[in-house]
Amino acid sequence: MEIMSAPTLRFPRVVAFTACVLLAHALNALGGQVLQNNVARFSVGARLDDKIAEAALISGQPSVGYALTDGRTDLVLSLSKIENIDVVSFLNNGANGTVTIATSNSKLAAGSVQWHEIAKQDLTATLTKIKLGATEAKYVKFSFNVTKPGRIADLGVYATRSLTVANTALVGGSQGGVDSKDAKDFGGGKEAKEVAEAPPEEGPPPTLPDPPPFVFVPQISE
Numbered sequence: 001m002e003i004m005s006a007p008t009l010r011f012p013r014v015v016a017f018t019a020c021v022l023l024a025h026a027l028n029a030l031g032g033q034v035l036q037n038n039v040a041r042f043s044v045g046a047r048l049d050d051k052i053a054e055a056a057l058i059s060g061q062p063s064v065g066y067a068l069t070d071g072r073t074d075l076v077l078s079l080s081k082i083e084n085i086d087v088v089s090f091l092n093n094g095a096n097g098t099v100t101i102a103t104s105n106s107k108l109a110a111g112s113v114q115w116h117e118i119a120k121q122d123l124t125a126t127l128t129k130i131k132l133g134a135t136e137a138k139y140v141k142f143s144f145n146v147t148k149p150g151r152i153a154d155l156g157v158y159a160t161r162s163l164t165v166a167n168t169a170l171v172g173g174s175q176g177g178v179d180s181k182d183a184k185d186f187g188g189g190k191e192a193k194e195v196a197e198a199p200p201e202e203g204p205p206p207t208l209p210d211p212p213p214f215v216f217v218p219q220i221s222e
Helices: 006-030 051-057 180-185 187-197
Strands: 034-038 066-068 071-093 096-104 116-122 126-148 152-164
Touching: 051 066, 051 071, 051 152, 116 126, 152 180
Parallel strands: none
Antiparallel strands: 034 152, 066 152, 071 126, 071 152, 096 116, 096 126
């Protein structure tokens, strides 16, 4: 005689439900925080006006370096789109001097006076990290004034993104929500607009009776 165990049959559902609960708690814990992502990467469409610097600094290979010689070196980074950047960083091996960062939303010559200077800082050993504050930019110019030659590597320009928990679907088998900007980026602007303009259903929802109490009846086979 074999008795089928109800807990065994329900185990996959319990695991799935628990996973959803844990995910919800994790997202709620992150709600209101700001996420950062490096947009100075060749793989996401960023480019540098110097092809040697491009291969050395934004290829995602921190072991490759770009030589900074005595004097001034200007590098202009072009992002794939206007981003809200917040932090700039790069590895530094031996170079002394300063770096000045300027931004623009339109393409400018490196020597143009229309660049908007937002930060200037001494080059620090090992890692130079510069907090910019929220700044919109499509182009970022780095002006290095070097008194001792060295090498830099692994350029990072970090854009900020606010995490909105309300736009994330957790239950019901959904694929997850996107905001209006994401819908546009993914080519779903038309569908999003049609959903937003759909007329509400007429009348109140029907009143359903309370579900009957759950009664477990084991199945017994001989």
